[in-house]
Every structure is written in structure tokens, then in C-alpha cells.
């Protein structure tokens with residue numbers, strides 16, 4: 439049974455989906471105290487899965503205590519409340535649910551823009567106080583006005599489409615979107631400075647990144663049109679809240695609508711909260727029944743699929759692979775891990791790795807196969823628990839440079855994986871592997887020597903001078919030590935030969951020493967696959 443903690447008032451559909459697998463015990467903990475990393479650290483140890491929205495902070499401190507955690511599911515898009523780097527190092531998959539709340543958040547943005555244009559929250563408050571103010575609450579039309587969208591991703595695009603329907607001129611700034619893509623959306627792509635200079639309304643839809651934090655600061659605001667109105671449904675840290683307060687106070691910015699804050703909930707004494715030209719919602723962008731069901735449904739299914747069948751979808755720290763592709767990749771992943779492991783046990787020092795894929799494999803997403811090579815290889819160099827998620831992070835930490843090549847060269851195999859290691863001290867520097875008949879793994883080359891070996895269980899790898907008697911001597915040595923030979927595979931090149939011997943039981947070190955002492959033996963190593 440897997441134990442899953444669900445937090446942040448997630449739709450109950452997530453619990454239903456996870457419990458329906460019959461293999462998950464779900465604990466729903468909506469106690470806000472658990473949003474505090476200190477409290478969550480005390481609780482997390484026994485859980486295999488954690489599902490959150492934006493309220494819970496999954497910090498390094500929490501992850502250090504998460505000894506059983508395999509997956510964190512974010513029912514939403516932004517994963518900035520999760521320390522993804524720390525999770526990756528610990529091999530924890532972090533998934534989100536992109537698209538699930540896109541329309542809802544775009545609709546909230548447009549609602550805020552219209553409410554801001556027509557002073558609706560202020561009018562409501564004024565009427566509640568028994569007043570009938572009309573002159574002070576006169577608004578502006580949006581028709582014909584220019585809307586500047588910063589960040590033309592999922593939400594930005596829906597905002598663009600809907601606001602064009604409201605007869606606005608839509609321009610956008612996004613360095614990662616091509617002019618053609620923007621043109622297809624009938625949006626004019628402009629530079630950020632251009633957008634600042636032209637927009638009557640500006641809406642933010644960028645993720646919280648090093649480059650986007652405080653992108654709306656005093657200098658940016660000074661480039662904006664006098665009387666501009668700003669809407670932020672992205673992340674609070676994108677806007678320098680003090681600079682915005684200053685700008686609405688001096689009238690340069692006519693008004694602002696904020697759904698998100700640098701600190702949530704914001705301190706009640708925050709000056710901007712009292713400003714009459716600024717309206718707010720408490721991070722409600724994604725809060726509709728429809729969106730919450732969609733994101734909870736997505737994340738629960740993704741988490742269950744990962745825990746029960748290893749299929750990873752929408753992970754932010756691992757390539758996403760569909761069930762169908764995973765089925766095709768699985769034998770290659772298993773083979774790749776064994777190839778990496780074999781090389782890791784033969785060589786003790788690696789600086790660079792080149793992994794070349796050819797044949798059928800080039801049509802697939804080979805990144806998970808690369809992760810498997812690294813996991814196999816690095817497992818021999820560390821006593822830390824390692825998995826497909828954490829292996830690339832450990833390679834980077836160790837300064838190992840990994841290169842992936844897709845080759846169109848025609849080999850004799852339908853799909854071939856070649857792993858070449860650079861700058862190790864001794865031993866064969868490359869290994870080639872393939873899958874026969876879609877399921878049988880084979881090592882087809884080690885170093886320069888071709889062969890046909892099954893990578894399985896304990897194996898003794900012997901390099902020798904190709905002279906009569908070597909095979910007999912090895913057989914006698916193993917036999918006299920009561921070690922049964924399962925398979926004996928041979929290859930040769932010039933006067934050198936290579937034996938890969940599958941044995942039923944692991945040989946003691948002294949047996950390997952006896953083999954090394956036999957005539958014409960160059961090296962003998964035992965590996966376990």
C-alpha cells in the first residue's frame with residue numbers, strides 16, 4: 439500500500455481516484471498549520487506521495503525528512519512552492535497539471551480587468567456603506583484599447599483570444615514565442631519596452647523565474663503610459679509591490695488588480711491593500727469548481743500511474759512519456775541501466791559519457807534511456823539511493839558531461855545503444871547493446887570486441903590473450919570452486935579475446951584472483967547485473 443497525503447483543499451475527486459486503485463491509503467490534511475515547513479517535516483516521513491496546490495511549501499527542510507516520498511503532485515501549474523532541485527536530487531518526481539486551470543485563470547484575468555475598468559469592487563463597497571456615488575466611480579471602456587500581454591503561454595493565449603473578441607488591440611511580449619506563432623493568434627509580438635510604451639492595460643502571465651522576479655519595478659513602470667492599468671494573475675513576486683504602490687499613489691498607474699502577492703496571505707498592514715484604485719482577490723485565479731476538478735483529476739491519475747506502473751506524465755524534472763511510448767522504451771531502459779551498471783563496475787573514473795542511439799530508437803524520446811544509463815553507471819559510485827530522476831543531477835554534481843547523439847548510421851541492428859566513456863583509467867571504454875525480438879537484451883560489443891552476451895545476474899568479464907587452454911582453465915577454476923557456469927560467451931579481435939561468463943552464484947574475490955593468475959589472462963572482473 440502507498441500512503442498519500444493530500445493538502446490545500448483539493449477537490450475530493452483526487453482521493454476517489456487514488457483510493458479506487460485499491461493500493462493507496464489517502465490522508466487528507468487541510469490543516470493550514472501543515473503549510474509551515476516545520477510542521478510538514480514532522481508529518482511527511484511515512485508518505486510515498488504528496489499532492490498539493492499553492493498553499494503548502496515543500497521546502498528542502500521538508501524533503502530532507504521525506505525518506506519514503508516518490509512523487510509530489512501539484513494540482514495546478516506553478517511549482518514555485520516546491521524545491522524542485524532538492525526533490526530531483528532525492529529522486530522525487532515533481533508533476534504538475536498544465537492546462538487544467540488555464541481557461542479559468544484567463545477568465546479571472548478578464549473579470550479583474552473589467553472590474554478594474556468599471557470600479558466594480560469599489561462601487562459594491564460604496565453601496566454597502568449606503569452611498570450612491572456615480573461621478574467618482576466613472577470607469578473606462580476597454581473597446582479599442584490596447585492590451586499588453588506579458589507571457590504568451592497557455593493562459594496568455596486564452597486571454598488574447600477572448601480579449602480580441604472584446605474588441606481590444608492585443609499585443610504581447612514573450613521572448614520564447616515566434617512571430618509566426620503570435621501571428622497565428624492574431625497578436626502583434628513586440629518588445630517589452632514597446633509593450634510598456636503602447637499598452638493601456640497590461641496583464642502578466644509569466645512564471646516565477648530568476649529573470650521575471652520584480653520585472654515590473656520602478657524602472658519598468660516609468661516606461662509605461664500615464665494612466666495604464668495593471669492586472670497580475672501570475673505570481674506576486676513578478677511585481678515590486680512598493681514600486682506599484684508608489685505609482686498608483688502618484689497617478690502614473692491608474693489602477694491595478696492583484697490576485698497574487700509576494701507573501702500569501704499578505705500582511706494586513708501592506709499599504710497597497712488600502713489603496714482605493716487597487717482591487718484584489720486572494721489567489722482565486724484557478725478557483726472554479728470546474729478547474730479544481732480538472733487539476734485534481736489530472737494529478738491523481740498521473741500520481742497513480744507513476745506509482746503503479748512507472749509512467750511519468752507532466753513531470754517538471756523528468757521527460758514525460760506516454761504509456762504507449764513507455765511500453766516501447768521499457769526493454770531499452772532495462773538494457774541501458776545494465777549497460778551503465780556493467781561499465782560502472784568495470785571502470786572507476788568517468789569524466790564524459792556519449793550515448794549514441796541509432797535505428798528504431800531515434801524515432802523515440804530517448805531521454806529516459808539516457809537517465810537509465812546514468813543510474814546504472816553512477817550506482818556503482820555512490821551509496822546514496824539513486825533513481826532515474828536523481829541520476830542526471832548526480833552526474834552534474836560530479837562534473838560528468840553527458841552527450842546524447844541520435845545517429846542515422848545503418849548498423850546491423852534494428853535499434854542500437856552505444857555508451858562511450860572518456861578519460862577513465864583502464865578497462866574497456868565502450869559498450870553496445872540491443873534488444874532482440876523486442877524483448878531480449880544483448881550486449882553486442884564491449885571495448886572493441888563484438889559478442890553476443892546476456893547481461894544478467896553475476897558475470898565474470900575476462901580479457902585474455904587468445905591462446906589455447908584459457909577457456910578450459912577458467913572452467914576448471916570455477917568448477918573446483920563449486921561455481922556453475924550458466925553461459926560462456928566469447929569474442930575476439932586479433933590476438934585478444936573477451937569472455938563474458940554468466941555464473942549461477944557470485945564468486946569470492948579469491949576465485950577472481952585465481953582466474954587472474956591463470957596463464958594468458960589480462961584481466962578478470964566480476965560484475966552483478
Ligand SMILES: NC(=O)c1ccc[n+]([C@@H]2O[C@H](COP(=O)([O-])OP(=O)(O)OC[C@H]3O[C@@H](n4cnc5c(N)ncnc54)[C@H](O)[C@@H]3O)[C@@H](O)[C@H]2O)c1
Nearest residue numbers: 516543589590591592593612614643644645671672723724
Ligand atoms: N493566479 C492563479 O491562480 C494562477 C493559475 C494558474 C497559473 N498561474 C501562474 O501563471 C503562470 C503562467 O501560466 P501558464 O499556464 O500560461 O504558463 P506557460 O508556461 O504556459 O506560459 C508562460 C509563458 O511565459 C513566457 N515567459 C517566460 N519568461 C518570460 C519573460 N522573461 N518575458 C516574457 N515572457 C516570458 C514563456 O515563454 C511562456 O510562453 C504560471 O507560471 C503560474 O505562476 C497563476
Ligand SMILES: O=C(O)CC[C@@H](O)C(=O)O
Nearest residue numbers: 491492514515516724725
Ligand atoms: O491551486 C491554486 O488555487 C492556484 C494554482 C495556480 O497558482 C497555479 O499555478 O496553477
